[in-house]
Structures are given as structure tokens and as C-alpha cells.
Amino acid sequence: xxxxLLKAATLGAALLAAGSALAEQTTLQxxxxxxxxxxxxxxxxxxxxxFMKENxxxxxxxxxxxxxxxxxRLLTAVQGGNAPDVATLDQIWVGAFAKAGAIADLTGQASxxxxxxxxxxxxxxxxxxxxxxxxxxxxNVDVWQFSYYNKALLDAAKIDPASLSTFDGLKSAAExxxxxxxxxxxxxxxxxxxxxxxxxxxxxxxxGRILKEDGSCALTEAPAxxxxxxxxxxxxSAPAGILNxxxxxxxxxxxxxxxxxxxxxxxxxPTLQESKIDWGFVNGTAPAGKTxxxxxxxxxxxxxxxxxxxxxxxxxxxxxxxADVNGDVVDLIPANKKAAEAFLQKNxxxxxAIMTQLDNAKARPLSPRYLELADAQIAMFQDIYAGNDPKxxxxxxxxxxxxxx
Amino acid sequence: MRxxxxxxxxxxxxxxxxxxxxxxxxxLGTVYESFHETSFLNPDPKFxxxxxxxxxxxxxxxxxxxxxxxxxxxxxxxxxxxxxxxxALLLNQQLPMQGVLRxxxxxxxxxxxxxxxxxxxxxxxPQLGLVNSLLLQVGLIDHSIAWLADSRxxxxxxxxxxxxxxxPFSMLIYLAAxxxxxxxxxxAATLDGAGPVRRLFDVTLPAIRxxxxxxxxxxxxxxxxYFDIIWVLTKGGPQxxxxxxxxxxxxxxxxxxxxxxxxxxxxxxxxxxxLLVALYAIVQGGANRRxxxx
Numbered sequence: 114x115x116x117x118l119l120k121a122a123t124l125g126a127a128l129l130a131a132g133s134a135l136a137e138q139t140t141l142q143x144x145x146x147x148x149x150x151x152x153x154x155x156x157x158x159x160x161x162x163x164f165m166k167e168n169x170x171x172x173x174x175x176x177x178x179x180x181x182x183x184x185x186r187l188l189t190a191v192q193g194g195n196a197p198d199v200a201t202l203d204q205i206w207v208g209a210f211a212k213a214g215a216i217a218d219l220t221g222q223a224s225x226x227x228x229x230x231x232x233x234x235x236x237x238x239x240x241x242x243x244x245x246x247x248x249x250x251x252x253n254v255d256v257w258q259f260s261y262y263n264k265a266l267l268d269a270a271k272i273d274p275a276s277l278s279t280f281d282g283l284k285s286a287a288e289x290x291x292x293x294x295x296x297x298x299x300x301x302x303x304x305x306x307x308x309x310x311x312x313x314x315x316x317x318x319x320x321g322r323i324l325k326e327d328g329s330c331a332l333t334e335a336p337a338x339x340x341x342x343x344x345x346x347x348x349x350s351a352p353a354g355i356l357n358x359x360x361x362x363x364x365x366x367x368x369x370x371x372x373x374x375x376x377x378x379x380x381x382x383p384t385l386q387e388s389k390i391d392w393g394f395v396n397g398t399a400p401a402g403k404t405x406x407x408x409x410x411x412x413x414x415x416x417x418x419x420x421x422x423x424x425x426x427x428x429x430x431x432x433x434x435x436a437d438v439n440g441d442v443v444d445l446i447p448a449n450k451k452a453a454e455a456f457l458q459k460n461x462x463x464x465x466a467i468m469t470q471l472d473n474a475k476a477r478p479l480s481p482r483y484l485e486l487a488d489a490q491i492a493m494f495q496d497i498y499a500g501n502d503p504k505x506x507x508x509x510x511x512x513x514x515x516x517x518x
Numbered sequence: 519m520r521x522x523x524x525x526x527x528x529x530x531x532x533x534x535x536x537x538x539x540x541x542x543x544x545x546l547g548t549v550y551e552s553f554h555e556t557s558f559l560n561p562d563p564k565f566x567x568x569x570x571x572x573x574x575x576x577x578x579x580x581x582x583x584x585x586x587x588x589x590x591x592x593x594x595x596x597x598x599x600x601x602x603x604x605x606a607l608l609l610n611q612q613l614p615m616q617g618v619l620r621x622x623x624x625x626x627x628x629x630x631x632x633x634x635x636x637x638x639x640x641x642x643x644p645q646l647g648l649v650n651s652l653l654l655q656v657g658l659i660d661h662s663i664a665w666l667a668d669s670r671x672x673x674x675x676x677x678x679x680x681x682x683x684x685x686p687f688s689m690l691i692y693l694a695a696x697x698x699x700x701x702x703x704x705x706a707a708t709l710d711g712a713g714p715v716r717r718l719f720d721v722t723l724p725a726i727r728x729x730x731x732x733x734x735x736x737x738x739x740x741x742x743x744y745f746d747i748i749w750v751l752t753k754g755g756p757q758x759x760x761x762x763x764x765x766x767x768x769x770x771x772x773x774x775x776x777x778x779x780x781x782x783x784x785x786x787x788x789x790x791x792x793l794l795v796a797l798y799a800i801v802q803g804g805a806n807r808r809x810x811x812x
Contacts, residue, residue, distance in 0.1 A: 157580055183771055188558055209775075213559050303752045354644035354664030355558065355673075356756035484774045495757050499669065 117288055127366035141170045141423045142197035145413040146412065147177035147382040148462065160442035164432050185186040191215045191417070198420040202251055203414040204240035204476060205306070205483045211248040212481035216415040220247045222427050228434070237448045240476040242362040248361075249413030250434050251448030256407035258311035258376035259467075260398060264391040266373040267289060274393055277359050278399045279373065280319075280343055287350035290373040297350035299363030302491075302498040309487050310408040310477070311376050312376070312494045317406035317475050318399035323490070324478045328509035328518045332493065333504070340394040341503040348498045355498055379411060379467050380445055383460075396470040406472040411445060446471065489513040522566040545788060551781030558775035566764070579758055579766070587742065587762040587790075589673060591681075594741045597681040599734055602688025607718075609689070620693075624768045627686035632779055635750030638679040642666050642751075666752050669759035676760050680747050684740075696722065697730040728808070731801050739794050742787075763787040 120296075145157055161173045176197070178186050179357035184206055191194045202210060210216045222230065230238040233251045241249035261279050267274055270289050276282030287297030302308050315325060321336035331337060348355060350516060352366060364381070368388050385392045396468070398403030416426040432438055439452035446467070447453045453471070457464030480486050489510045496506035548776040551571055554563035574580050609620055626634060641648045649663040665675040699722055707717045723730070745764040748754065754761035754769060760766030761769075765782060 166581035192561055208559055213561065295646060302756075304755050352645055354667035356669075357664070357752060366645065366727055422555065483527060485776075486773065493755065 116307060129433070137172050139422045140171055140174060141199060141422055141425055141429060143173050143179060143429065144176045144183075144197040144200040144455055146201055146203070147179050148184050154446065156442055160270045160433065160438065161401070164429060167432070168425075168428065170410050171428065173429065173503055184383060186262060191419070194413045194419065196417040196419050198422050198426040199414060199416055202415050204237070204409065204479075205487070207241055207249050207413055207415070208479045208483055209241055210415065210482040211243045211246070214517065215418055217420075217423060218246045218248060218249050218420060219250065219427070219430075220418065223247055223250065227394060228431070232436075232450060233448050233517040234409070234432075234450060234474070236451070236471075236474045236476040237411055237489045239411075240442050241407060241412070241415075241480075243479055244417065250416045250430050252412045252439075252472065253443035254409060254411035254448045254453075255378035255380050255445045255446035256409055256467075256470050257307070257314055258397060258407060259377050259379060259381070259394040259470065260374050260396075261367065261377060261381060261392055261394045262374045262384060263367065263372070264393055266295065266370075270373075276397060277395045278405065280398060281401065283374075284343070284350075287347060287374065291350040294371070295371050296366065297362075297374060298347055299367060300348050300351040300355055300498070301358040301360055301363050301371050302348075302355045302494050303357050303359045303362075304491055304495075305359055306487060308494050309490050310410060311360075312341075312344060312404065312490065313408040313475075313477060315344055317408065318397060318403060319343070320403065324480070328480070330514040332490075332507040332514070333511050338503055338507060339506060341389075341497050344494075345497045345500070345503055356495055357463075358514055361473070378445075379457075381460055382462060386462075394464055394466075396445055403472055405472050409474045411448060413448075480517065485512055485517055490499045520740075521557050548781045548784045548788070551778055552785045554776040554778055556781075557609060563778075566778070568614070568655065574779060574782045574786075578784075579761070580759050583761050583763060583766045583787075586673065586758075586760060589654050589741045590677060590744075590760075590762050591738060593673075593677040593735045594680045594744075595678065595734060598605045598685045598737055598741075599688050601681060602733075603692045603730075605685065605689045606696055608694035609693055615685050623689060627690075629742075631746035632750055634683045635679065635747045638682075638747075639751055640664070644677060667756055669757050671753055676751050679751065680741070680744060682745065684701045684737070688737060689730060691733045692726070695726040696798065699725045728801075730744040735794065735797055735801055741789060742791060742794065757766070763790075778779075 143161070154475045157175050157177065161175055165171065165173060170254055184203070187196070187200060187202075187206075187210075191210075196215065199269050202216070207216070228250060234254055237251035237254045241247055241251060259281070262277060264274070267286070267290070268470070270286070272286045272289060277286055290297035300311070316323065316332075317335045319336045319340040321334060321340055323337075325331045352358065352372065354362070360375075360377060363372060363375045364377065364384070367375040368384075368390060370390070381483060397407050399405040406436075414430045416423055416430065420426050433442055436451040437449035438447040439451055440456040443456075446461075447456050454464070454468065457467050461467055477483065492513075493506045495508035496509070497503050528743075547716070550561070553565060553567060555566045555570065556563045579688065603737070605623060613619060630638070639645075644650065644662050644667070645662040647665075649665065652657045654662070664673060665671050669784065703721050704717055707721045712720065728738050740764075743764055745768065748760050748762060748765050749768065752760045754765040763786065767780050767783045767787065770783060
């Protein structure tokens with residue numbers, strides 16, 4: 114009888130202890146964009162396992178959502194009061210989520226943890242700062258664009274690939290390469306963000322900008338107009354139908370040998386490495402004497418204001434952007450510069466050139482109404498590619514953008 | 519009698535409740551939203567009266583969307599009904615492998631809208647598409663045309679895709695109607711010396727007139743609300759050349775999270791649809807009265 118009582122008491126005590134331990138464990142909901150081609154969710158799971166080993170008191174539940182519905186799902190979750198604790202946010206969404214009060218100000222935490230702009234690519238860091246407050250930590254990045262070229266086509270036309278780095282050189286090459294059913298340059302103008310980032314990179318490379326310091330539209334300034342005029346000329350060497358063509362359509366033409374030069378970020382390299390194309394790339398294009406400036410793309414990690422576990426969430430973010438972890442958990446380039454160097458050395462051709470382009474790149478304007486701003490820009494690019502006057506197109510875009518301040 | 523009436527209402531109640539929840543409540547909600555500024559940045563609805571209506575009407579895009587919607591709807595309905603009727607006439611004949619032919623004709627209608635749109639996107643591809651390839655081979659064009667990227671061609675191109683997708687529906691309706699035409703009247707007309715065209719216009723069409731009118735109204739309503747074909751093919755572009763109410767509502771509400779303005783577009787859309795439903799009700803009422811009189 115005594116033995117049975119003792120056993121029962123021991124069992125009870127053990128159960129209590131286990132229950133107590135479980136009760137102390139925090140469960141974090143982590144949402145991320147699903148990049149199905151690369152199986153990112155598997156990579157994320159490995160990172161999560163590693164974090165949970167280092168932090169046994171924190172359990173992470175990962176949800177991956179396809180990009181086309183990701184922002185809407187997040188929005189619905191925020192409005193419905195069941196937002197995740199941590200999520201990756203596209204750089205262009207940070208302004209809206211911050212202005213809506215959905216994500217937490219991480220300025221203090223970052224400062225206390227010694228996390229600063231110096232450890233990350235400057236443009237990526239800037240994409241998370243609104244009104245001098247930090248609302249996210251850069252997670253991964255890439256830059257639009259690199260000009261990937263088909264070596265065989267350039268050789269046949271006796272074009273030096275280095276010439277593609279200048280406005281004049283690219284235009285001349287594109288015209289020469291547009292012959293015999295082939296096209297020189299893969300410019301595109303469909304209703305998508307890739308249209309904006311490529312167009313922006315030409316504006317930035319010419320010394321132009323999208324918004325002024327006061328938030329008003331800068332597209333009617335001379336450098337932007339010059340870049341837009343240049344793009345209009347370049348479009349003549351692009352495949353027909355660019356107003357409904359995307360970067361993906363241009364990739365198909367490049368891979369089947371119909372297109373000599375395509376504009377894509379560094380993430381295009383694995384695709385090209387698996388293809389039969391003998392390819393190379395240059396770091397974008399700028400007028401002679403100027404440095405090409407790309408447009409940043411990428412994702413930031415943010416803590417949601419409604420999270421009941423903000424400390425744990427912040428711990429998870431610090432882990433994910435750590436130099437020894439960041440490279441293992443991303444499919445784009447790590448935003449942590451040290452991790453990026455190692456990642457590029459291991460996974461990309463000409464890593465130093467990519468690092469240079471990343472260092473020079475600029476973020477898109479961090480506006481809470483960025484989606485409407487981008488819509489106005491897309492309409493402008495479509496006007497220009499359709500042959501309308503660039504000044505008038507820019508003025509029309511500015512008349513919309515200025516109402517968004 | 520009173521008990522019967524109660525029973526009728528009781529049996530109808532579940533369907534009415536579902537309709538109220540799934541249809542009327544969202545419609546009323548849309549009207550409510552159209553008077554409130556609601557967006558992701560301002561999630562708490564703020565009453566603004568008719569400000570959103572003024573903003574939408576002042577926006578040049580609204581008139582483009584309205585005109586596009588009319589052109590799209592009338593173009594698709596007209597062509598769909600004509601093609602559907604002609605196909606029904608053909609399939610109403612005693613043809614070999616009639617069953618197989620009818621099944622083949624039905625295929626476009628069976629395909630999901632998104633799949634059909636992707637198919638047409640490939641066919642319209644300026645470099646690799648079947649449409650340009652065929653037209654070039656027969657000499658109807660001398661260079662490839664960017665069907666979906668040229669603002670002058672885009673609307674016609676999406677209309678063709680929609681007609682291809684939807685004409686089997688009209689074909690089915692008309693085939694059923696044709697098979698119910700009184701054959702003795704056709705035989706009598708034949709004996710009187712009427713040729714095929716006279717028989718068609720003087721006997722067949724009058725006999726199926728009510729079906730034609732109803733089908734036109736139905737396809738008007740369905741086409742006006744059609745979203746997936748245009749969204750997949752052009753997203754309302756290029757340069758808003760194919761933007762209709764459904765695509766504009768989706769883009770404004772779910773692309774830019776301006777729910778108030780999207781609701782305003784939705785109200786305009788509801789008004790047009792309400793007119794069409796009223797028309798349908800009048801047509802049905804007329805058809806019922808004629809049947810009762812006969």
C-alpha cells in the first residue's frame with residue numbers, strides 16, 4: 114500500500130513538473146513568404162529547429178504563404194486581431210504596416226543589442242526606417258538589376274560585354290542585337306512591381322530620384338526625365354508586347370536564345386547555371402562616368418504590435434539575422450553583410466561584383482501608400498513604352514503621387 | 519390555406535437565410551463602406567458622405583471603366599449568342615457522331631476560367647503564340663501583333679477569349695429550345711414553299727423568342743461580372759484598356775487596400791446589375807403573362 118502511494122506521489126510530482134515546464138514554454142507564430150521553387154519552407158524549418166535547440170523555452174510554429182496572397186493574409190490577420198508574432202515583410206510593405214501601428218518600433222531593442230546599419234546593406238536598412246524609427250531588421254536582399262547577356266549572341270555581333278555598363282553602350286548593343294527574329298534587350302512593362310524596380314534603377318543610375326525629401330514627386334526633374342526618355346528609346350529593341358510582358362516572360366526568351374540581354378537580380382544565377390546558355394553579367398547600366406545604382410528588393414523581419422511575446426519574438430529575429438545563421442536561412446542574399454559575403458562566395462558567380470552592386474543600391478521610397486505610388490509609376494512606364502511623351506507621363510504620375518503625401 | 523402558406527415560408531426559410539447572409543448582407547455592407555473612408559491605414563470606418571463618390575467620378579479612370587464594361591458586355595453577349603445559336607442550329611441536325619461533336623463543343627465551357635485564360639495567354643504570345651503563327655501563315659497579317667499589349671487590340675482580344683469560353687453555354691440553351699420547336703409548324707412552312715432562311719426567321723426564331731431574350735439577359739449579367747479571363751490576361755491593362763468594374767474593384771480593394779473606394783465602384787456595379795435584374799424580371803413577367811394568355 115505504501116509503495117503504491119509512493120509511486121503515485123512520485124508520478125504526480127513528475128507530471129506537475131512537466132506541466133510547469135510546458136506552461137513556461139512560449140509559442141511564437143512566425144509567418145514567411147513561401148518561395149516554392151526553392152523549398153524555402155524546408156530551409157526555414159531547419160533554422161527553426163536550430164533556434165529551438167538554442168532556446169528550449171521557445172517553440173516556433175512556421176506558416177508559409179504564397180506571395181500573391183501574403184500581404185492580404187497578413188492584413189486580414191492584423192484586422193482580425195490574430196496577427197503572427199513575427200513575420201517577414203516585403204520592404205515595400207513596411208511603411209504601411211508601420212503607419213497602421215501594426216508592427217513594433219525596434220529602435221531601442223536594436224540599439225541595445227548592438228544591431229546597426231553598419232552590419233547590413235545600407236539600402237536594405239533604410240527600407241525599414243520610417244520617421245527615424247526602425248520597424249524591422251533586414252532579413253534578405255537582392256538588387257534589380259544585373260544585365261545578364263548571352264555570350265554567343267554578343268560574340269557573333271562583336272559586342273564587348275563591358276560596353277553594356279553605359280547607357281550608350283547598352284542602346285547601341287541592343288539595336289545591333291535586334292535582328293533575324295532575335296531581340297536585344299528584355300525590357301518589360303506589365304502591371305507588376307518588377308516593372309517599377311527596373312525602371313527605378315535607370316532613374317537612380319542617372320542621378321534621379323522618385324520622391325523629394327518632403328515626400329513630393331521628383332519624377333519631373335531632369336535626371337528622371339532623361340532616364341525615362343532613354344528607356345523609351347531602349348524599348349524599341351525589346352520584344353513586341355512589352356506592355357503585357359513580365360520579367361518571367363523575358364527570362365523564357367533569354368533561355369531559348371531569342372533574347373540577348375535580360376534584366377534580373379542575382380537570384381537569376383541558379384536558373385542560368387542550370388541552362389545551356391553561356392552567360393555573363395554586368396552590374397546594371399549608367400551614363401558614362403556615373404556608377405550604376407540598382408533598386409533594392411528583399412524582406413525585413415518585423416515584430417507585430419499585438420504579439421504577447423515581443424521579447425521572444427525579438428530574440429528570434431536576432432537569431433535569424435546573426436552572421437552565422439543568416440546565410441543558412443535565406444534563399445535571396447543575406448542582408449547581414451558578413452553572411453552575404455560568405456553566401457555569395459559559395460553560391461554566386463563574381464561575388465565581388467554583386468557586393469558592389471548591393472553596396473550602391475537604393476531602396477524604393479518608404480511610403481505608407483507605396484502600393485498607390487507604384488501604381489502611378491506603372492501607369493507612367495506603360496505610357497512611356499507606348500510611345501507617349503515622357504514629360505507628360507511623368508507629370509501625370511506626379512499629379513497622382515503628390516496626393517499621397 | 520394559411521397552413522400551406524406557413525409551410526411554404528418555412529421551407530423557403532433556410533434558402534432565404536443563406537441568401538441574406540451570403541448576398542444581401544455583403545451588398546448592404548458594400549453600400550455602407552462606400553460612405554466611409556476605410557483603408558489599411560485607417561481601418562476604423564470614417565463617415566465621409568458622398569466624398570468617395572465624388573472622388574471616383576472625378577477620376578478619369580471611372581469613365582474608362584464604365585465604357586470598357588459596356589463594350590465588353592455588349593461585345594461578348596452579342597458574339598456569344600450569335601455563335602451559340604449558329605452552333606445549336608448545326609448540332610440540331612442529324613449529324614454523324616452527334617454526341618461526340620456536342621461533347622467537343624462543350625469543352626471550352628468545362629474548362630475553369632483561369633485555365634482558359636492561361637491557354638489564351640499562350641496563344642496570344644507575340645513571339646510564340648498560335649494566333650500570330652496561323653495568321654502569318656495564311657497571309658492575313660504580315661508581322662506579329664502584340665494582341666494583349668496593344669491598347670487598341672487588347673479589348674477585342676479578351677472578348678474573343680471570353681466568347682470562346684462562354685458560347686457553349688448559349689449553345690446548350692438554344693439547342694434545348696430548338697429541340698422543343700413544334701416540328702409540324704416547320705413541316706407546314708416547308709409545304710408552303712418556305713426555304714431554310716424563311717423557316718428560320720418566320721417559324722423557328724419566333725418560337726424560341728422568349729428563350730433568346732432570357733438567355734441574352736442572363737449572359738449580360740454573367741458577362742458584366744466576369745473577372746478571371748481579363749485579370750489573368752491583362753489585369754485590366756494595358757493602360758486600363760481592359761479594366762472593367764470587377765477588375766477595378768479587385769485592384770482597388772485587394773491590390774491597394776482602399777476598401778471605401780472599392781466599395782464605391784461596387785455600388786455603381788450593383789446599380790447597373792440591378793437594372794439588368796429588373797429587366798430580367800420584366801422579361802420573365804411578360805413571358806409568364808403570354809403563356810398564361812395562351
